[in-house]
Amino acid sequence: xxxxxxxxxxxxVVTLVQSQxxxxxxxxxxxxxxxxxxxxxxxxxxxxxxxxxxxxxxxxYWQLETDFYxxxxxxxxxxxITGSEKITIHNNSxxxxxxxxxxxxxxxxxxDVPRGFSTPAxxxxxxxxTSMKIAGKQVDLSATPxxxxxxxxxxVVNLNRTVATLVLDEPIKAGTTAELEIAWHTKLPxxxxxxxxxxxxxxxxxxxxxxxxxPRLAKYDDLRGWETSxxxxxxxxxxxxxxxxxxITVPGGWIVSGTGVLQNPNEVLTEATRQRLAxxxxxxxxxxxxxxxxxxxxxxxxxxxxxxxxxVNDFAWATAExxxxxxxxxxxxxxxxxxxxxxxxxxxAKYFEKAGKxxxxxxxxxxxxxxxxxxxxxxxxxxxxAGMEYPMVINSNQGAADHETAHQWWPMLLxxxxxxxGWMDEGFNQYMNILSDADAEGKPYNLDGLxxxxxxxxxxxxxxxxxxxxxxxxxxxxxxxxxxxxxxxxMLGGIVGDDAVINAMKEYTKAWSYKHPSPWDYIFFxxxxxxxxxxxxxxxxxxxxESVNGSITDVKTAKGKTTVTIHQAGEMPAPVxxxxxxxxxxxxxxxxxxxxxxxATTALVTWPVSVWFDGKRDFTATLxxxxxxxxxxxLDPYGRFPDKDVxxxxxxxx
Numbered sequence: 001x002x003x004x005x006x007x008x009x010x011x012x013v014v015t016l017v018q019s020q021x022x023x024x025x026x027x028x029x030x031x032x033x034x035x036x037x038x039x040x041x042x043x044x045x046x047x048x049x050x051x052x053x054x055x056x057x058x059x060x061y062w063q064l065e066t067d068f069y070x071x072x073x074x075x076x077x078x079x080x081i082t083g084s085e086k087i088t089i090h091n092n093s094x095x096x097x098x099x100x101x102x103x104x105x106x107x108x109x110x111x112d113v114p115r116g117f118s119t120p121a122x123x124x125x126x127x128x129x130t131s132m133k134i135a136g137k138q139v140d141l142s143a144t145p146x147x148x149x150x151x152x153x154x155x156v157v158n159l160n161r162t163v164a165t166l167v168l169d170e171p172i173k174a175g176t177t178a179e180l181e182i183a184w185h186t187k188l189p190x191x192x193x194x195x196x197x198x199x200x201x202x203x204x205x206x207x208x209x210x211x212x213x214x215p216r217l218a219k220y221d222d223l224r225g226w227e228t229s230x231x232x233x234x235x236x237x238x239x240x241x242x243x244x245x246x247x248i249t250v251p252g253g254w255i256v257s258g259t260g261v262l263q264n265p266n267e268v269l270t271e272a273t274r275q276r277l278a279x280x281x282x283x284x285x286x287x288x289x290x291x292x293x294x295x296x297x298x299x300x301x302x303x304x305x306x307x308x309x310x311x312v313n314d315f316a317w318a319t320a321e322x323x324x325x326x327x328x329x330x331x332x333x334x335x336x337x338x339x340x341x342x343x344x345x346x347x348x349a350k351y352f353e354k355a356g357k358x359x360x361x362x363x364x365x366x367x368x369x370x371x372x373x374x375x376x377x378x379x380x381x382x383x384x385x386a387g388m389e390y391p392m393v394i395n396s397n398q399g400a401a402d403h404e405t406a407h408q409w410w411p412m413l414l415x416x417x418x419x420x421x422g423w424m425d426e427g428f429n430q431y432m433n434i435l436s437d438a439d440a441e442g443k444p445y446n447l448d449g450l451x452x453x454x455x456x457x458x459x460x461x462x463x464x465x466x467x468x469x470x471x472x473x474x475x476x477x478x479x480x481x482x483x484x485x486x487x488x489x490x491m492l493g494g495i496v497g498d499d500a501v502i503n504a505m506k507e508y509t510k511a512w513s514y515k516h517p518s519p520w521d522y523i524f525f526x527x528x529x530x531x532x533x534x535x536x537x538x539x540x541x542x543x544x545x546e547s548v549n550g551s552i553t554d555v556k557t558a559k560g561k562t563t564v565t566i567h568q569a570g571e572m573p574a575p576v577x578x579x580x581x582x583x584x585x586x587x588x589x590x591x592x593x594x595x596x597x598x599x600a601t602t603a604l605v606t607w608p609v610s611v612w613f614d615g616k617r618d619f620t621a622t623l624x625x626x627x628x629x630x631x632x633x634x635l636d637p638y639g640r641f642p643d644k645d646v647x648x649x650x651x652x653x654x
Contacts, residue, residue: 029615032573034536037543041223042520048094050222051518055525056511063516064220065090066242072214073249074319076205082185083214089178090242093220096171098152101226102164104129105198105212106186108231113161117477118233121194121201121384124187127215129159131183134166162231163218182215190384196233200384207320207345209383209395212237216314219417221516229419235471235481236418236425237411239313241514249304250319253296257325257343257379258317259392260309268303270295273325280327281337286356290325292346309391311374311514313415316390318381322346328356330363332373338363344382344397351397355380358398358440362405365436369502370409370509378405402440406432414509415516422470422477424519427485428505434486435502447498451491452639452646454484458547458570466542467519487642488541494640495537495575495609496530504529536573536609546571547642552635552651553618560590562623562630564651572642573612576621578605579637583629590626604637 038046045051049060067090072083091097107113107126132139134154143155145167158164172178188208194200202208212231219227219238227238248256256268265274276289290296297303309315323343331337340359344352359380367373375392380401387400389407396404406429410416416424438445457463457479464473464480466488473480493501508517508525517525523538540546549570556563566576580603582589589597595605603625611619623630635649643649 026569026617028617030571030617031615032536032613033539034533034613036520036523036535036539038520042518045222045518048222051521053524055508055521055523055528057515057521060094061515062092062094062222064092064217064240066217066240068214068242068244068246068315070214070244070246070315071249072247074208076208076251076321078187079190079202079205079208080185080187081210081213084183085181085214087180087182087217088242089172089180089217091172091174091176091178093222094174095225096173097220098168098171099226100134100166100168100172100180101218101220101228102166103162103212103216103218103231104159104164105162105216105231107160107162108233109187109189110160114230114232116232116234116471117475118196118199119194120199121189121191124189126160127184127186129156129164129182129184129215131181132156132166133179133181134168135170135178137169139166163228180217184215186213188213194384197385197388199233203320203345203384206322207318207383209318209381209385211316211385211388211390211395213316219516223518227417227419229469229471232471234477235422235469235473237314238417238419238516239415241311241313241415244307244309244312244315246307246309246315246317247304248307248317248319249302251321252298252300252303254303254319254321255290255296255323255325255343256305256317256319257323257341257381257393258305258307259312259315259390260307261376263306263308264304268298268305270298277327280339281329284328284360286326286328288324288326289341290323292322292324296323309375312391313412314390316381316393316395318343318383318393318395320345320382323382324349326352326356328360330360330373330378332363332367335367335372338373338375339377341377341379342382343379348382348397351386351399352380352382353398355396355398355401358401359394359405361440362402362436363408365439366406366409366432369432369435370506371413371513373408374413374513375408378408402436403429403433406436409509413514414512415514417516417518419471420469421467421519422473422481423466423485424517424522426482427466427488430482431486431489445498447486447490447493447640449490449639450487451494451641452636452643454487455547455549455570455642455644458545458642458644460545463545465545484541491541491574491640491642492534492537494577494636494638495534496532500530501526540572544571547644548572548574549644550574550576550635550641551645551648552633553648555633555651557630560624560627562625564621564623564633566619566621566635568612568617568619570642573609574636574641575609576607576611576619577636577638577640578621578623579603579632579634580605580623580625580630581632581634582625583631586629587627589628590624592624595625 104127110126188201190202394404554565
């Protein structure tokens with residue numbers, strides 16, 4: 001009985017100690033999470049076998065495909081495109097589709113729609129749908145959907161929003177196709193008041209740069225079904241792959257560029273231009289296809305330009321009454337030469353002086369880095385938006401040419417969901433731009449310091465996690481979507497080596513080309529490719545805004561053994577990496593299993609992240625190198641792990 005009472009008292013004391021309220025900024029222990037959250041959507045896909053823990057597409061993977069046949073006509077006087085389209089929907093899913101979700105992005109130019117940090121250059125009527133048919137049946141655009149107990153009937157809702165839904169009276173059966181026909185018109189906004197990409201789409205009545213200019217099908221996938229996030233402006237897109245067959249009618253004399261390959265050069269181009277086109281792939285020199293003062297096109301009042309593109313997820317174009325049209329080439333490994341075209345207004349020529357050279361380097365470098373450039377051509381289009389990408393088209397001059405060219409890999413080759421996970425597109429892009437910039441300058445890339453720099457940002461209340469929907473990221477959208485990923489991959493390179501990261505991403509590119517990877521696919525693929533369970537790493541970078549905040553708190557030396565106390569004040573764990581610098585002379589420097597000499601008097605010593613998995617915040621790193629005197633020890637010497645104050649990473653203190 002006495003023993004039992006003492007035991008109960010002990011339990012009570014321990015409980016009281018454990019439950020004492022916090023009395024300091026830093027907790028004494030931390031719980032290290034070592035797995036990533038699995039949402040209902042990814043659990044569903046894993047159970048269905050459409051996704052796999054290998055990170056590769058599962059044995060039951062499928063994707064919807066959409067083929068577009070479009071006729072569009074531009075009236076410069078009214079700045080309006082009038083179009084009709086037929087969408088062939090290939091329902092490769094396992095589901096019978098009871099509705100079709102449409103993206104009407106030009107409705108963001110209306111006055112009565114929600115939007116983020118973007119301002120249209122002018123208010124318009126948006127995307128005005130005038131007719132719709134499904135499987136040959138006319139849709140009454142004013143009809144309301146059937147109530148719960150009524151017979152299903154055709155109806156479309158929210159045609160005045162950026163996302164509309166067509167409710168079907170008969171489902172599109174799994175494994176079948178259906179044709180959706182839409183007629184529409186939209187005015188392109190112009191003027192000086194636009195803020196944000198895609199918010200201004202013309203210069204007066206002379207140059208037009210249409211984007212998201214036609215009704216598109218929303219993405220339907222194995223994770224969530226229809227992607228119904230509204231278009232708010234900053235966050236970008238998630239589209240189905242398919243074929244585009246597009247006819248664009250403009251006034252005679254106007255040059256048209258766009259996604260795809262021009263099918264009717266004999267009908268729209270002069271003989272001189274066609275002869276020059278035939279020579280584009282003969283040298284790296286820039287060729288002027290259409291100059292400022294010559295006859296620009298075939299001489300008719302109106303011309304229809306016909307483009308075809310296969311296995312793409314969007315279509316964009318540009319046209320102007322006075323475009324200068326130039327061309328050069330890029331040599332794609334394993335493929336050969338492809339043309340690079342540039343169209344720009346004569347008064348803006350200075351912005352394109354280096355554009356061809358920069359774009360050539362980007363196409364060739366990224367083809368070696370990830371996978372050969374997959375498309376038959378690339379065009380740089382001048383206009384109000386000088387930093388936006390579409391398949392085979394970048395709305396860019398030389399300023400953003402490298403960055404926008406990189407987008408031809410993501411999301412044009414790997415169809416990532418930019419609306420939710422912008423970091424899988426813009427973030428990877430920023431990372432590869434660092435590599436490309438270094439290569440263009442003829443020097444090795446350097447990712448040192450990037451991971452460490454995140455420590456100065458971590459803890460800001462406004463920062464959303466990277467797995468928070470990019471569509472709702474607010475003022476930190478730019479950091480969350482663009483800037484944080486290179487910092488994350490800097491730390492990953494500090495753990496496994498930068499070359500290993502690049503090689504793994506090369507294989508990831510190969511596995512998911514022309515498919516739609518999710519963050520979990522990327523995580524599992526990288527883990528398998530790198531041969532490590534790195535879920536702890538992905539959890540802290542993608543699902544939290546935590547940092548490491550490491551420091552050296554104590555160093556003791558006795559009888560040839562030095563003990564270094566490492567402290568991690570943050571919630572994110574990291575391997576312990578110490579650079580140990582010895583005096584130039586003295587007894588021989590001994591060997592340690594977890595150390596490598598990087599020069600005659602400097603060792604790099606590493607302990608794995610698992611030393612922190614017991615929840616302690618302090619780790620004693622023991623150095624046994626013999627009697628040679630140590631003059632300096634640096635924690636995280638390459639600046640790869642997030643740290644707010646790096647002054648306490650050095651011993652003795654500077």
